[in-house]
Amino acid sequence: MQKLLALVSVALLFQQSAFAAPAATAATGLLNSGFTSKGKKFWASAADPGTINISQNVALLKSDFGGVTPENSMKWDATEPSQNQFNFGNSDTLVNWATSNGKLIRGHTLVWHSQLPSWVASITDSATLTSVIQNHISNVAGRYSGKLYAWDVVNECLNEDGTLRSSVFFNVLGENFITIAFTAARAADATAKLYINDYNLDSNNAKVQGMVSLVGRINASGKHIDGIGTQMHLSAGGAGGAQAALTALAATGLDVAITELDIAGAAASDYTAVVNACLAVSQCVSITSWGVSDANSWRASSTPLLFDTNYQPKAAYTAVTQLLA
Numbered sequence: 001m002q003k004l005l006a007l008v009s010v011a012l013l014f015q016q017s018a019f020a021a022p023a024a025t026a027a028t029g030l031l032n033s034g035f036t037s038k039g040k041k042f043w044a045s046a047a048d049p050g051t052i053n054i055s056q057n058v059a060l061l062k063s064d065f066g067g068v069t070p071e072n073s074m075k076w077d078a079t080e081p082s083q084n085q086f087n088f089g090n091s092d093t094l095v096n097w098a099t100s101n102g103k104l105i106r107g108h109t110l111v112w113h114s115q116l117p118s119w120v121a122s123i124t125d126s127a128t129l130t131s132v133i134q135n136h137i138s139n140v141a142g143r144y145s146g147k148l149y150a151w152d153v154v155n156e157c158l159n160e161d162g163t164l165r166s167s168v169f170f171n172v173l174g175e176n177f178i179t180i181a182f183t184a185a186r187a188a189d190a191t192a193k194l195y196i197n198d199y200n201l202d203s204n205n206a207k208v209q210g211m212v213s214l215v216g217r218i219n220a221s222g223k224h225i226d227g228i229g230t231q232m233h234l235s236a237g238g239a240g241g242a243q244a245a246l247t248a249l250a251a252t253g254l255d256v257a258i259t260e261l262d263i264a265g266a267a268a269s270d271y272t273a274v275v276n277a278c279l280a281v282s283q284c285v286s287i288t289s290w291g292v293s294d295a296n297s298w299r300a301s302s303t304p305l306l307f308d309t310n311y312q313p314k315a316a317y318t319a320v321t322q323l324l325a
């Protein structure tokens with residue numbers, strides 16, 4: 001009898017392993033395709049050589065994202081760590097990957113007070129700083145001319161009250177550093193859309209108003225700036241002002257893009273609020289997530305992205321892709 005029971009249980013085990021359905025894996029491949037089906041240009045992700053080396057990450061970049069932004073490899077400290085000595089190893093790797101996989105590229109970033117080598121930060125002479133900016137942009141944007149969809153030319157130049165932030169660029173050149181940078185970027189790459197990009201543009205606040213006035217002043221002498229990027233590193237529950245912010249930025253007549261989206265806790269309701277806001281504003285051309293999975297997020301402890309640390313889609317992914325279906 002015992003033998004018979006043992007035989008039956010072995011047979012059952014065999015049956016289970018031979019015929020059991022594979023563990024359910026949630027459907028992916030719906031994000032960029034859904035977003036573009038609504039008339040938007042792309043849903044991208046931050047990436048770099050470190051994350052295009054991870055097979056699960058690459059699979060999702062291929063299936064769900066229409067573009068990439070280099071998370072660090074095109075910043076000044078990476079590309080020109082010493083004066084006039086350029087290093088394009090990591091940025092070339094990313095651009096080549098994106099080009100061969102049919103992904104659009106948002107370049108990030110040419111002029112930023114952070115991740116800036118000390119040899120630039122210590123310049124005090126306006127003629128020197130002007131030519132240093134022009135040389136940097138001509139080399140970096142020039143190298144990828146014709147290959148990028150857009151550039152974040154100037155990053156994070158505003159204070160929270162909408163005034164210009166203290167930085168070597170503003171302190172030495174005044175507001176004119178912005179026109180100098182955009183003019184150099186246009187000369188280096190005639191086809192990339194040129195963006196000004198900042199954070200905390202998440203409701204129609206003083207910083208958004210400051211950005212609207214700033215682009216009005218800069219573009220008074222010609223259309224230097226093509227678009228405004230709002231990074232949208234949001235707190236949980238922080239998406240309520242997104243549509244008002246996008247609407248206010250779009251009133252400039254420029255393109256608007258959500259450039260570094262992540263939301264603490266990644267609640268489905270927060271993600272759908274952001275996506276609905278972009279859908280409601282015709283000039284909102286794209287969304288870029290600041291990474292694919294929480295495994296590689298700069299704010300990993302906030303679990304802010306659409307895919308968890310095992311590269312599995314979260315409830316927010318399902319909600320967003322249902323909205324876009």
Ligand code: G3I
Pocket residue numbers: 071072114115199231260298
């Ligand atoms: O490359 C060095 C490496 O050589 C060194 O060994 C290691 C030791 O700490 O550091 C590495 O540099 C790190 C770099 O990321 C590359 O991994 C820096 O420490 C680290 O600070 C840096 O963080 C980046 C951060 O910008 C720097 O400001 C994040 O990855 C990146 O996600 C973040 O992105 C910014 C956007 O550019 C602008 N908006 C805000 C956003 C979040 O801070």
